[in-house]
Amino acid sequence: MTHGPAQSSVLLPRLPVPDSVLNMFRDQEEEVTDDSTKHGGRVRNFPHERGNWATYIYLPCEIQEELLELLELLISHARRHAVSLTAMEEFHISLSQSVVLRYHWINPLVQSLKERVTSFYRFYSTASQVKVYTNQHKTRTFVGLEVLCGHAQLLELVSEVDKVMEEFGLPTFYKNPSFHISLAWCVGDLTDKLEGHFLQELQEIVDGFEDSAHLLRFHWDQIRCKCGNKFFSFPLR
Template identity: 65%
Template sequence: CSGSPLIHVNLPKRNICLVLPYSAPAPRLHVPESVLRMFKEQEEQEAPPDESEKHGGRLRTFPHERGNWATHVYMPYVAEEDFQGLLQALLCCARTYVPSLSPLPEFHISLSQVVVLRYHWIAPFVQSLKERLRSVSRFICRADQVKVYTNQTKTRTFLGLEVSSGYSKLSELVSEVDKVMEEFSLATFYKDPSFHLSLAWGLGDLSEALGGQRLQELQETVDGFEDSSSFLRIPGTEVRCKSGNKFFSFPLR
């Protein structure tokens, strides 16, 4: 019986040794490479260190975690040549007081805070947005009031144009977006928001440097700019959602 698994059965006046056949452990199966790669694209890659010097000194609002997708809902505005001309005039005036101001590469009116989604939430989140927004009709709003904003941590300042008409329609959009946020236990938008187009930004709290008489000068630049009443009318024809590197569009009715 030596060298093999044994079972001893004690019977009266006898000791019987049963020999069981030996079997080696089954080898571990190899996982195909195609299976290992199946879900690779579903998670964001690990982010490199937050090298703020490569982003104009900007820092993340929240730390990056693998699988977390920063998500934002907004109404886009495609700037035409006349709008770019006004932006340059405003920057020329504002840089007299804050030389470090930089123009933003694109423009929009925010309809949500930046929230964090896990990858498997994205599809149902987008579907819920689609269902909520499909009944909202198109509209026109106007953004022509110069205003200075800072983020919650006072690490960045934005020069923007606040909406002066169309507030109720934007509030309707936010109401629908907020319902989706609540479905996923995410932060809703600010109460009594100041809807606006951000135009330029700078590091730190620059609200005092751009306030008072300086703000009045900037407003006079807008009021006196040729045809500004025309190109500062913003068509509300679609809502967009950006989640990580993915973009989704929701045309309004």
């Protein structure tokens, strides 16, 4: 389940932005043409509108080459069961939902996020439990690795990110989240087909992979916020 938007009245950024300043940004807004053929048939969760910037906050994950070999084993095994998985292009742990942000709120939100998260220290997590996930609208299914160690630190980070979201009247993160690193995806809801015995087989591949304990230990040293085509990084201490 997800949290709904903040129930109290929407809180505006600390200093109102005059219309004369907002008009300065109109020609800088992101132009997007939605074409599902360009992203594997995936469906946009919310329609793009001029001035709306899809935004989310996450921990970027730099994985070792050997883990890509493990991922290929998982994809090949799925293919033998007539399941076509596509490897993720990048790997991360989400700290927020994907939300819609107006252009003139980007800098205030980024500044608020910076104030809340840069006091956190770097830490490690282990993610070795294979699990199946779907997105909120059941349009995509993911095979991921659930975090088993480092969960408490992730909850602390999400708590601060949620406060930023509430400040701008945006949806907060999921209740009782299953923090995970998505490895591969497919279109549609294939939960019934992927769970059960098939999922157990994937887990056996992960457990039996050489040096998997080392490969599935991840070091987090920064938080990122993606707003449309803009990226903001916040180093941890």
